[in-house]
Amino acid sequence: MQYPLFSQEPYRTFRKTVRDFVVEEIEPHVDQWERQEHFPNELLKLMAGKNLIGVSLPKDKGGQGLSFWHEVILAEELAKSKLVGWAMSYLAHTNMALPLLVKLASPKQQADILMPAVKGEFYLSLAATEFQNGSDLVSTKTEAVLQGDKFLVSGEKKYITNGSVAKYLITLVRTKSDKNIWSLGLLLVPTDVDKIGITKLKTSGLKTSDTAEIKFLQCEIPKDYILGGSQRGFYYLLNGLMRERLMGAVALNTLAEQVLEQTITYLKDKVRFSEPLSRKQVIRHRVAELASRLEAAKQFTYNVCAGFEKEEQVDQEIIMLKIYCYETSQDIIKECVHLFGAEAFMQNHWLARIYKDSQAFTLAAGTSEVMRDLLAGMMRL
Ligand SMILES: Cc1cc2nc3c(=O)[nH]c(=O)nc-3n(C[C@H](O)[C@H](O)[C@H](O)COP(=O)(O)OP(=O)(O)OC[C@H]3O[C@@H](n4cnc5c(N)ncnc54)[C@H](O)[C@@H]3O)c2cc1C
Structure with a gap:
């Protein structure tokens, strides 16, 4: 189910701008960069050239002054490239470091560091x-x-x-x-x-x-x-991490959706024992279950994004997302590897790579155990 807001202009146009960028500048190179275990530094500058860095930051801080929903669209479209490592680098720069500088940097730090960082001149x-x-x-x-x-x-x-x-x-x-x-x-x-x-x-x-x-x-x-x-460093850090965790949930929902969609296509095509695998009840039920969990993750995330955009207090819900969406995407990827069969165990298979990537989801930006403990504390248990 598409989130209703996204069918409106100017969101559709913005999504197309990002999609075009991903198709032209990222997708053709994914396999090569993955093999080289490297991404070109110029990618950040290319994105800045298309005004795709700091999209929701205020204009007087070098940003585009657009709504937070534009960041959501950007994270979703980048996740579709399946270049998970670089997407993480990008989000750490744009959704962790830059907002911290917007909030805390002195006028000199803004001029010397924030402004050039928004122009993609360097990573933070x-x-x-x-x-x-x-x-x-x-x-x-x-x-x-x-x-x-x-x-x-x-x-x-x-x-x-x-x-x-x-x-x-x-x-x-x-x-x-x-x-x-x-x-x-x-x-x-x-x-x-x-x-x-x-x-x-x-x-x-x-x-x-x-x-x-x-x-x-x-x-x-x-x-x-x-x-x-x-x-007050610890306080600012915890605050900043909330935004990064939320954007991570957005990106991982999309990544899991891509993986599930491609797996469904594969299951419809792959014939075993005289019929497509998608017709086998045990497989149909597994896929239906995964699709339900994913939809719940997506709708929950959009709801929290709406609260975040209105500057409501959604810290507790973000921690819930950090647990639920990150674990759900990890589970979906793991199940899809199994449904693909031995092919997804081959070293350079795109899904084998994402499966490896996914093991970090429940560690980075706070482990699932620590998040559960934090949530329990917020619930005053
Ligand atoms: C890909 C990646 C990128 C990262 N990027 C950054 C970054 O940019 N900046 C940065 O500062 N850090 C970064 N980190 C570090 C990340 O934040 C830490 O990995 C994370 O905080 C956990 O620390 P740790 O790995 O040392 O695990 P530990 O704290 O040693 O935990 C080990 C295990 O014990 C569990 N555990 C720990 N405490 C408890 C508890 N109280 N109750 C129950 N179980 C517990 C954990 O859940 C985990 O399973 C990154 C990590 C990864 C994997």
């Missing part, structure tokens, strides 16, 4: 996770010690999307020795600063994303690179 990255602490961000060890007009930053971050391609890392740092959320800040760290070590990590999926480990060995960062004060 959010560096919060550490190997030692993982999900437990309150235990962040990377510290930024103020000395005169500079912070001295030391510590390590791991699994950071865009970490080795970004020009700036929005880094979660401990600014005071007390271990609580009020001693954490977000610091802009330029990746060309002295005494930084950045290593691109080899991952088992999402090969067209960029995942990195970063070591800060007493890096000197100007004091005014702190974003929004030195004590």
Whole structure:
């Protein structure tokens, strides 16, 4: 069922603009980029050239000033390319880092960093996770010690999307020795600063994303690179993650829909024991069940998007989406691999690749277990 809003102009025209871009600039290269485990940096600039970065950001911050629904359409159409790794890099830049800068950057940071980032001149990255602490961000060890007009930053971050391609890392740092959320800040760290070590990590999926480990060995960062004060970093980070999780749900619903649609076509064509597999009751029922779960995920997501667009308090619902949509898309992809048979087990099969990618869905931006715990807390259980 199509969400009614999307049948209206100007959404239809915008969707066509994005679709055309994906068909011309992304889809012809997907297999090659996946094989090379790489995406071209210029892709971001190409998107900016079509006004496809920061579409819902205010015009005075370099954005297009369009509604949040345009971001939703953009995420859906990018997901259709099935270039899952790069879509993740793109969303981390546009739906995590950029909104944080819109909210927190000083006029100088806006001019020097936000504006060129919206023009696609470079990637931004959010560096919060550490190997030692993982999900437990309150235990962040990377510290930024103020000395005169500079912070001295030391510590390590791991699994950071865009970490080795970004020009700036929005880094979660401990600014005071007390271990609580009020001693954490977000610091802009330029990746060309002295005494930084950045290593691109080899991952088992999402090969067209960029995942990195970063070591800060007493890096000197100007004091005014702190974003929004030195004590509210954790609060801003959690807020920013809500938007990223919501957009992730939008993208994963579409990805799962694509996978399911292609699987249905395949099952209708593939004849076994004298009839198409789609006529076998056990398979029909499985597909019907998956389609029902997907539709529930989509309609729930659109409802939450509507609340988010109106700036309603939808944090609890976003956590529900982070659990339900991310797990549902993972389940659909896994089931479809099975329904495709051995062909989807072959190394370069598109579905084998997406299956590998999908294993990260319930880890990145908060694991399912931690999300359930967070939700239970919000429900005051
Ligand atoms: C592809 C990818 C991209 C990422 N991009 C970024 C990024 O851009 N920036 C960034 O900062 N981080 C990023 N991350 C890191 C991600 O946020 C972490 O993987 C996540 O927070 C979990 O940390 P961890 O992997 O160390 O798992 P751990 O915290 O070590 O957890 C291990 C297991 O224990 C479970 N567990 C942990 N705590 C609890 C609990 N309290 N109760 C029950 N079970 C629990 C977890 O659910 C998990 O199954 C990325 C990760 C991936 C996979």
